[in-house]
Amino acid sequence: MCWYARGEAPVELVLCSLNEQASEEILKVEQKYNKLRQPFFQKRSELIAKIPNFWVTTFVNHPQVSALLGEEDEEALHYLSRVEVTEFEDIKSGYRIDFYFDENPYFENKALSKEFNVNESGDPVSKSTEIKWKAGKDLTKRTGQTPNKAGKKRQHEEPESFFTWFTDHSDAGADELGEVIKDDIWPNPLQYYLVPDMEDEEGDGDDDDEEEGLEDIDEGEEEEGEDEDEDGEGEDGECELNITVTMFADEDLDSVSVQSTWRKSQQSVQESRGCQTSTVHSAEAEVQTTLVTISSTQTEPQYQTTEQLLQQNQDEPEPLGLKDFLQRVEDIVIRELVRNARSHAFDGFQVNLEDHSNLVSCFHCLQHPSAIEQGLHVTSLSWSCTGSVVACAYGRVDDGDWNTERSYVCTWNLDRRGLNPKQADLVIDVPTAVTVLCFHPNWPALIAGGLYSGEVVVWDTSRTQDPVLVQSGMSADSHREPVYQVAWVPLEKKGEFGVLSACSGGRVLLWLVDSDQGKLILNAAYALVRQQLPHSSSSCFKARGSSTVGVTTIALSPWDSDTFLVGSEGGLLLRCSFSSQTPAEAPSEGQSVTPRAPAVFSFRARSGPVHSIHCSPFHRNLFVSAGTDGLAHLHSLLQANPLLSLRVSDSYVFQVQWSPTRPLVFAAATGQGEVQIFDLGRRSQRPAATIEQGGVGQAATCLAFNSQNPHLLAVGKMDGTVGVWQLSADLTEQSPKESSQLEQIANQVAG
Amino acid sequence: MLTDANCCFQAEVEETLKRIQGQKGVQGIIIVNSEGIPIKTTLDNSSTVQYAGLIHQLVMKARSTIRNIDPQNDLTFLRVRSKKNEIMIAPDKDYFLIVIQNPSD
Numbered sequence: 135m136c137w138y139a140r141g142e143a144p145v146e147l148v149l150c151s152l153n154e155q156a157s158e159e160i161l162k163v164e165q166k167y168n169k170l171r172q173p174f175f176q177k178r179s180e181l182i183a184k185i186p187n188f189w190v191t192t193f194v195n196h197p198q199v200s201a202l203l204g205e206e207d208e209e210a211l212h213y214l215s216r217v218e219v220t221e222f223e224d225i226k227s228g229y230r231i232d233f234y235f236d237e238n239p240y241f242e243n244k245a246l247s248k249e250f251n252v253n254e255s256g257d258p259v260s261k262s263t264e265i266k267w268k269a270g271k272d273l274t275k276r277t278g279q280t281p282n283k284a285g286k287k288r289q290h291e292e293p294e295s296f297f298t299w300f301t302d303h304s305d306a307g308a309d310e311l312g313e314v315i316k317d318d319i320w321p322n323p324l325q326y327y328l329v330p331d332m333e334d335e336e337g338d339g340d341d342d343d344e345e346e347g348l349e350d351i352d353e354g355e356e357e358e359g360e361d362e363d364e365d366g367e368g369e370d371g372e373c374e375l376n377i378t379v380t381m382f383a384d385e386d387l388d389s390v391s392v393q394s395t396w397r398k399s400q401q402s403v404q405e406s407r408g409c410q411t412s413t414v415h416s417a418e419a420e421v422q423t424t425l426v427t428i429s430s431t432q433t434e435p436q437y438q439t440t441e442q443l444l445q446q447n448q449d450e451p452e453p454l455g456l457k458d459f460l461q462r463v464e465d466i467v468i469r470e471l472v473r474n475a476r477s478h479a480f481d482g483f484q485v486n487l488e489d490h491s492n493l494v495s496c497f498h499c500l501q502h503p504s505a506i507e508q509g510l511h512v513t514s515l516s517w518s519c520t521g522s523v524v525a526c527a528y529g530r531v532d533d534g535d536w537n538t539e540r541s542y543v544c545t546w547n548l549d550r551r552g553l554n555p556k557q558a559d560l561v562i563d564v565p566t567a568v569t570v571l572c573f574h575p576n577w578p579a580l581i582a583g584g585l586y587s588g589e590v591v592v593w594d595t596s597r598t599q600d601p602v603l604v605q606s607g608m609s610a611d612s613h614r615e616p617v618y619q620v621a622w623v624p625l626e627k628k629g630e631f632g633v634l635s636a637c638s639g640g641r642v643l644l645w646l647v648d649s650d651q652g653k654l655i656l657n658a659a660y661a662l663v664r665q666q667l668p669h670s671s672s673s674c675f676k677a678r679g680s681s682t683v684g685v686t687t688i689a690l691s692p693w694d695s696d697t698f699l700v701g702s703e704g705g706l707l708l709r710c711s712f713s714s715q716t717p718a719e720a721p722s723e724g725q726s727v728t729p730r731a732p733a734v735f736s737f738r739a740r741s742g743p744v745h746s747i748h749c750s751p752f753h754r755n756l757f758v759s760a761g762t763d764g765l766a767h768l769h770s771l772l773q774a775n776p777l778l779s780l781r782v783s784d785s786y787v788f789q790v791q792w793s794p795t796r797p798l799v800f801a802a803a804t805g806q807g808e809v810q811i812f813d814l815g816r817r818s819q820r821p822a823a824t825i826e827q828g829g830v831g832q833a834a835t836c837l838a839f840n841s842q843n844p845h846l847l848a849v850g851k852m853d854g855t856v857g858v859w860q861l862s863a864d865l866t867e868q869s870p871k872e873s874s875q876l877e878q879i880a881n882q883v884a885g
Numbered sequence: 886m887l888t889d890a891n892c893c894f895q896a897e898v899e900e901t902l903k904r905i906q907g908q909k910g911v912q913g914i915i916i917v918n919s920e921g922i923p924i925k926t927t928l929d930n931s932s933t934v935q936y937a938g939l940i941h942q943l944v945m946k947a948r949s950t951i952r953n954i955d956p957q958n959d960l961t962f963l964r965v966r967s968k969k970n971e972i973m974i975a976p977d978k979d980y981f982l983i984v985i986q987n988p989s990d
Contacts, residue, residue, distance in 0.1 A: 460901045463975040471908040474988045
């Protein structure tokens with residue numbers, strides 16, 4: 135011990151002396167507690183002896199020890215029943231480890247032990263019991279028990295057996311296994327018995343931390359820094375020595391307390407992690423188109439694709455492999471075709487894919503209150519090309535005099551949610567009675583109408599201000615008589631339409647729409663003069679009265695753009711041609727375009743005015759006509775006489791129209807207020823269905839099928855109401871044979 | 886020579902098509918290549934183009950269905966029966982043959 139003047143104490147020397155002091159005192163404490171522990175170690179050993187395979191499990195679970203064990207070692211160690219570690223009285227001089235074995239097939243010994251001492255010169259030595267191996271069971275002489283680590287020459291390279299430790303006395307001072315058993319396993323073997331391997335590297339450090347109660351102090355080899363607080367070195371040189379003496383808490387086999395701390399730390403070792411992506415932003419958007427523009431889709435694609443087809447045909451004379459392909463498939467295809475033609479598999483097989491209603495029911499009853507107040511009749515109905523808007527024209531059907539009453543054109547959009555049957559979506563005020571209406575086939579906002587005054591007007595319902603787009607005005611060109619029919623006619627330029635109007639003055643005029651000037655410009659005029667009508671052999675009329683033919687109705691043929699049919703007040707049915715060049719012999723009235731005589735062929739005349747003609751959309755030669763004689767006549771364009779005449783009602787028939795979906799069905803609106811629907815496929819000549827709307831006695835003046843929604847049929851009545859009816863499935867769904875039946879009917883020769 | 890050979894080929898192809906067309910109830914035949922473009926047809930242009938485009942998609946879908954169920958399996962023939970007629974499709978690597986038949990005719 136060196137004492138220096140105050141303020142100049144060399145720290146290392148002081149520490150050195152203090153360490154020596156500490157060691158000695160610690161040693162004494164160790165000895166004391168070793169003595170105290172002995173009986174309890176005894177008790178523990180007795181208890182452990184009752185646990186089978188305790189020590190082998192412990193050794194196997196210990197990372198360092200298990201590395202030394204080969205397979206057969208483990209086998210041998212199963213017979214290890216007790217282990218004792220005894221430190222010598224003065225601790226410094228060494229310790230002994232005893233292994234007690236049961237009867238086992240490997241060696242004779244009941245006990246093996248290894249002892250570490252310090253010899254006279256102070257060097258550490260070790261000795262151990264000689265193992266009496268049984269024949270062929272010497273595990274130290276086995277090779278390949280544990281795999282040799284190639285190329286490493288560290289001291290703790292794995293020997294080939296655990297039991298070589300008993301014979302290896304080369305390095306007693308640094309005997310790791312002994313130290314491990316003495317310091318690590320012996321104080322608390324349970325931690326290894328109860329748990330599988332922990333990491334090699336962490337094993338040592340963690341264990342040291344865990345054992346709060348059992349920290350042995352090595353004999354001078356290491357200094358446990360944790361145990362010693364550093365010197366509180368004050369300025370005045372006084373040294374405080376603080377030794378925290380840990381209490382050895384192994385008084386009872388209260389393994390639970392040890393267990394719990396270990397478990398806690400193990401829990402702390404375990405971390406559960408989760409991860410989550412940041413919130414995924416999603417947005418939904420819906421888009422609905424409200425405008426339909428059809429013209430852009432009608433024209434080009436068809437041409438393009440057909441050109442494509444044609445081009446392909448001209449490209450190569452013969453595409454490669456086509457012949458082989460056909461050879462391959464021809465047989466199988468022909469076989470299937472033949473089999474199919476003979477098969478009865480599908481006879482009578484009907485599939486109902488859609489809801490079939492068998493009822494004819496009224497959806498809506500639309501009214502316009504002001505019109506009803508005025509007692510106006512519905513004179514004409516038309517559906518828009520989209521099938522959702524129905525327009526009706528109010529006027530009078532029975533007036534022979536000049537009518538100057540104001541009237542209306544009303545439209546209802548049936549697809550809108552807020553449909554109010556008593557209130558029209560759009561009401562157009564018209565100065566005179568409207569006699570006829572027609573929606574444009576492509577633009578859902580345009581309506582052409584003919585007025586009682588002879589004017590032809592086109593309304594544009596999309597305009598908010600003044601719906602009148604164009605009108606014919608009162609000029610030399612326009613009609614003088616009430617217009618009874620307007621129709622949209624496709625012009626030569628694809629996509630453009632002109633308005634065809636017919637009046638009772640015998641004139642049929644074709645107008646062009648000039649929306650810039652707001653005028654209809656006369657394009658062609660046709661005048662029907664009795665003298666110029668073709669005589670048909672079976673017609674027997676005499677020219678009487680005026681020479682003009684009062685046109686009451688026109689029908690356009692969807693098959694032949696040149697043909698149109700005309701029905702007259704006198705009961706005449708005429709087939710006319712747009713392209714006729716014969717000038718009409720009508721008195722000139724100062725028109726800009728000379729009228730032509732269009733009539734080409736006349737059918738058998740009726741006995742009363744013909745109110746309605748309609749060409750069949752399914753057969754190019756068929757049309758149906760109806761008039762005041764109460765009959766519906768089915769004509770072929772090629773024959774003068776009707777093919778079929780059906781009695782519709784006892785009074786007038788105001789309108790007749792073919793169904794857009796069923797080739798054999800047409801509907802007729804009668805003066806008695808009923809709408810009779812006929813199905814030519816039925817044997818009976820009675821109507822397939824009858825629609826009665828409202829009061830009897832109020833004539834049904836007009837009707838219109840909805841080609842977009844073929845279930846719907848609109849019926850207008852004299853009492854000013856419009857009924858929208860839903861037809862049953864059998865009236866709207868085509869059956870397979872209908873086209874051929876229609877063909878058969880058309881090919882009949884009329885009697 | 887080449888033209889003669891082509892004529893031969895063409896004649897054979899035409900003959901095969903005639904044989905198929907002559908079966909009972911056949912309304913039309915279309916041959917479509919692997920891209921869905923019709924190369925031979927007995928129907929009018931617009932119908933042909935429509936059939937070719939739509940049936941090409943149908944065949945692709947049917948084929949992928951079969952192969953998804955069992956990758957070792959493959960489509961050999963497809964028949965679509967409708968109210969009015971029956972469409973038969975024989976698929977192949979490069980072409981397929983569409984025959985429209987009305988069996989009750």
